[in-house]
Amino acid sequence: MSHKLTDGGQVMHVGTLARVEGEGAMHIEYRDGKVTNVQLRIYEPPRFYEAFLRGRSYTEPPDITARICGICPVAYQTSSCWAMEDACGVTVPDAIRLMRRLLYCGEWIESHALHMFLLHAPDFLGYESAIAMAADYPAVVESALRMKKAGNDLMDIVGGRSVHPINVKLGGFYRMPSVAELRAFRPKLEQALEEALAAVKLVSTFDFPDMEQPYEYLSLRSEWGYPIETGDVVTTAGKSFRVQDFTKHIQEQHVAHSNALHATLDGGGPYVVGPLARYTLNFDRLSPLAQDAAREAGLGETCRNPFKSIIVRGVELVEAYHESLRIIDGWVDGVPPSVPVPARAGEGFGASEAPRGVLFHRYIIDEAGIIKDAQIVPPTSQNQPSVEADLRTMVEMWHELDDHALSHRCEQAIRNYDPCISCATHFLDLTVDRK
Secondary structure (H helix, E strand, C coil): CEEECCCCCEEEEECCCCCCCCCEEEEEEEECCEEEEEEEEECCCCCCHHHHHCCCECCCHHHHHHHHCCCCHHHHHHHHHHHHHHHCCCCCCHHHHHHHHHHHHHHHHHHHHHHHHHHHHHHHHCCCCHHHHHHHCHHHHHHHHHHHHHHHHHHHHHHCCCCCCCCEECCEECCCCCHHHHHHHHHHHHHHHHHHHHHHHHHCCCCCCCCCCCCEEEEEECCCCCCCCCCEEEECCCCEECHHHHHHHEEEEEECCEEEEEEEECCCCCEECCHHHHHHHHHHHCCHHHHHHHHHCCCCCCCCCHHHHHHHHHHHHHHHHHHHHHHHHHCCCCCCCECCCCCCCEEEEEEEEECCEEEEEEEEECCCCEEEEEEEECHHHHHHHHHHHHHHHHHHHHCCCCHHHHHHHHHHHHHCCCCCCCCCCCCCCCCCCCC
16 A cells, blocks of 8 residues: 655555565655655564574474474574584584585575576566466476476485475484485486576576666685585675674664564675675686576676576576586495584584575584574575665666556565565555655
């Protein structure tokens, strides 16, 4: 709905963002083409995960925190394992890290395929939903479902279940998949990789608004490979720090209009995590296949147009399939599934690259392994100020559009980030009372 302000301005307000993972609203005030207030309101009641982790055993966070999200549970499991292993002074062998990376590839695949074609593509093609889009593009939707299923099946093979995997534990896994299991699945990954390459070409033909982000980008960067399961923190402003120092650089604070904390970097303005940040800071770490796909899609080595995030997700989809095949081809039987992680008093930090961006965990445990404090910083809270800044920019750029067109731009602005509280915004009930 919308209404006029007493000073002659206007309010654009959406009380409930439909088809979202969580509950949120959008509120924008503007006059004479200038935005005076913009808020992405997250009013879902707090879930208290950090609070009820206190007093639990140090071995429990991989299973408990996985329940925070049904789309990216591996991100929570991986970050919690790194943080708790850090607190206990344990470093897992490279083979276990590789298997974590393979499991994580499965999550990237299912999440990116879901977002690109079932949630995001309908915006560009002018459909109300993926179901409506499927009537005209059945082959595209069928391909998307096959690509997504390949990711879910990979999570099932490695994690024991495609949602909230049950094979993950502190120190590694309960069991390792066999070479035979992995090699038998290889043909599906090969087919999906070819479909992902075609998908990048397809989405590169979409019509993208002309918009560039000035914000600082932040991602992990590993010693080798594209950042997925581990790495140190780097930014486009030249900052670099260990994950163990993230609380010295990233501050969270409450804002009156949201139950999600806002995050800032070194006291500055908005910063962005997620595909655009990873791509821009790690293009050189992509495989040659993914780099070629990006160039053929018209991307340079950096990307600052948030609407083109759908292309970058496609490039990351290619990378995840390619990396999965590489790991499978080098895997051998007989790798111990885990290493002991004895409890000790300490503080530990961990981070990994969830599909939507960096996910930080911090834990303090006592000598008996009881959790005394827990902190989880998800991508959505880090990106929320940037989402609001994008909305402000777009309303000022396109305030002369009619209500439907302006609503569509705002929906896309939120969807560009694929936030966990706002997976889809097709059914905004939006009107603007214009002067």
